[in-house]
Amino acid sequence: xxxxxxxxxxxxxxxxLARQLGERLGITVHHLDALLWKPGWTLTTREExxxxxxGLFDGERWIVDGNYGATMDLxxxxxxxxxxxDMPRRVCMYGIIRRRIRYHGKTRPDMQRDCPERLNFEFxxxxxxxxxxxxxxxxxxxxxxxxxxxxxxxxxxxDVRRFLEGIGRRPS
Numbered sequence: 001x002x003x004x005x006x007x008x009x010x011x012x013x014x015x016x017l018a019r020q021l022g023e024r025l026g027i028t029v030h031h032l033d034a035l036l037w038k039p040g041w042t043l044t045t046r047e048e049x050x051x052x053x054x055g056l057f058d059g060e061r062w063i064v065d066g067n068y069g070a071t072m073d074l075x076x077x078x079x080x081x082x083x084x085x086d087m088p089r090r091v092c093m094y095g096i097i098r099r100r101i102r103y104h105g106k107t108r109p110d111m112q113r114d115c116p117e118r119l120n121f122e123f124x125x126x127x128x129x130x131x132x133x134x135x136x137x138x139x140x141x142x143x144x145x146x147x148x149x150x151x152x153x154x155x156x157x158x159d160v161r162r163f164l165e166g167i168g169r170r171p172s
Contacts, residue, residue, distance in 0.1 A: 001025065001080065001081045001150065002027070002060060002061045002062075002080055002081075003057070003060075003061065003062055003078055003079045003080045003081065004021065004027070004062070004063045004064070004079060004080075004081045004082075004083060005063075005064045005065075005075040005076070005078075005079040005081070005082050005083070006018050006063070006064070006065045006066075006083045006085065007066070007067050007072070007082065007083070007084055007085070007138060008067070008084055008085030008086060008087060009085070009087065009089075009092045009126075009127050009130035009131075009134070009135075010092060010095070010096050010123060010126065010127045010130075011087075011091070011092035011093060011094065011095025011096035011097075011098075011099065011127055012085035012086075012087040012091065012092050012095060013085060013087070013095060013157070013160065014065045014066070014085055015031055015033075015065050015108075015109075015110040017065075017083070017085065017154075017160060017164075018031065018063050018064075018065035018110075019110075020164055021063055021164075021167070022063050024164070024167050025061075025063075025167065027061045027062060027063050028059065028061070028062055028063070029062075029063045029064075029065065030056050030062060030063065030064045030065070031065050031066060031110035031111070032053075032064060032065060032066025032067075032068055033066055033108075033110055033111045033112065033115075034110055034111055034112050035052050035053075035056075035112075036048075036049050036052065036066075036068065036112075037111065037112040037115050038112065039112060039113060039114030039115065040114060040115070041115050041118075046070055046071070049068060049070070049071050050071055050074060053071055053074050053075065054074065057074075057078040064079075065110070067134075069134070069137075072138075072141070073141075076141060076145065076149075079149065080148070080149065080150065081149070081150045081151075081152065082142060082145070082149060082150070082151050082152070083152045083153075083154065084138060084139075084142060084151065084152070084153045084154070085154050085160075086135070086153050086154065086155050087154075087155065087156070087157075088155075088156075089127075089128060089130075089131060091156075091157070092127050092130070093124075093127060093128065096119060096123070096124070096127055097119070099117065100117055100118070100119040102117075103116075103117035104117060105117070
């Protein structure tokens, strides 16, 4: 596990797990939300997104957290490990509401500055419909990966805890 990508619905806990993995493994974490959004919630163009992500893959060890389906194939190609946080809808909805309350009026640590936390209908709808609209395509992509890719699917918070317990901390 040297080049790790985390994917899954909003509120699943991708950024939290990415930070925890980064600490345990001594690997730099890149949050796509922080890299691909400009201040004021302006999304970079698809070409900019590709260029930014290609730059991340120069390193031998990295963790990239985020979905961005249009550029997912770049990350799938570069990663040696894919962690899919396949959490139930109720867990994700709770996660996005909890995050909104926690960071109300503030910017999350995994988000671009000047993008204060928000919860709009479009995002809630995307999270609500993720299992139906996005999950099947993600699973197809994961099933088509070769044997050189390790795929880890975490379906509950308990799975996440067990996974982390199985990873030793990097010696100081």
